[in-house]
Amino acid sequence: MVYLHTSPSVHHTWLPNASIQLGLYRYGQFRRNDSFVVKSEHAPSTSTSPCQDRPGRRQLLVVGVTTAPLLLLSQQNSATFAAESKKGFLPVTDKKDGYNFLYPFGWQEVIVEGQDKVFKDVIEPLESVSVNVIPTSKQDIREFGSPQEVAETLLKKVLASPTQKTKLIEASEHDVDGKAYYTIEFIAKAPNYTRHALSAICIGNGKFYTLTTGANERRWEKMKDRLKTVVDSFQIFNV
Structure with a gap:
């Protein structure tokens, strides 16, 4: 495991004191000395990213631990995911929670408390994608209101720190x-940086899903097409 320090407010954690209206956990800001864990390429992962080389898996196939039919199935699944991906992106599928999305090649998976899945650029820490999943009794996102209403509530309660100015x-x-x-597309302005971000929100499987990706405002023009690919790729499926 490799331990790195987060930049403040790069990722959002979900803490108790839920919002009554949405049933969402309130935003909690990371301190400067908080840590996240970068997953090693050799470490097991709950993510399905078949386009990445996984030395551990390749070794199992070479020494013949798996059977021929299983090897064929693995190859077929890898080919399927590769076909669904786009050049410069890698796919992730979470079979437990029922969602998938693409993230830019080169981003690293990290573990952030309160987040279901996080990938980020370790050089540009504001460039990241995170997924949060919480239970809900609602069946459709429209039950919470219009896109504008839901967006305003999320910006006040979830997607930005109380100390940040949002637009x-x-x-x-x-x-x-x-x-x-x-x-939704929004800007969150902190004292020392401004983040331009996109979020996709959906309900299914008795869960409220939120995927958020973004970048430093100074890099938005360079990154916006890639970030839009990430947010547009997010889909949930029945589990």
Whole structure:
């Protein structure tokens, strides 16, 4: 394991004192001395990223620990995921919680308390994607209100620190296979940086899903197309 220190507010953790309206955990800010864990390439991961070389898996196949049918199945699954991915991105599938998305090649998976999945650029720490999953009794994101209403609530309670100034740029709705998704674009301004971010929000499997990706405002023009690919790739499936 490799231990690194987070930049303040790069990732959001979800703490108790839930918002009654949305049933979401309130934002909690990381201190400068908080740590996250970078997963080694040799460490087991709950993520499914078949496009990445995994030396441990390759060794098992070479020494013949797995059977031929299993080897063929693994190769077929890898080919399927590779076909679904885009150049410069790697796919992630969480079969337990029922979601998948793409993230830029080169970002590292890290463990952040309160987040279900996080990938980030270790050189540009504000460039990251995180997924949060919490239970909900609602069946559809539209039960919480319009995209604008949900976005404003999330910005006040979840997606930014109380010390940050936020600006909602856009909130929209789109449909994927009969499932409603909200997408929001916003800016969160802290004393020493400004982050330009995108979030995708959806409900399914009795869970409220939030994927958030972003970058430092100074790098937004360079990164925006890649970040939009990330947020547009987010989909949930039945588990």
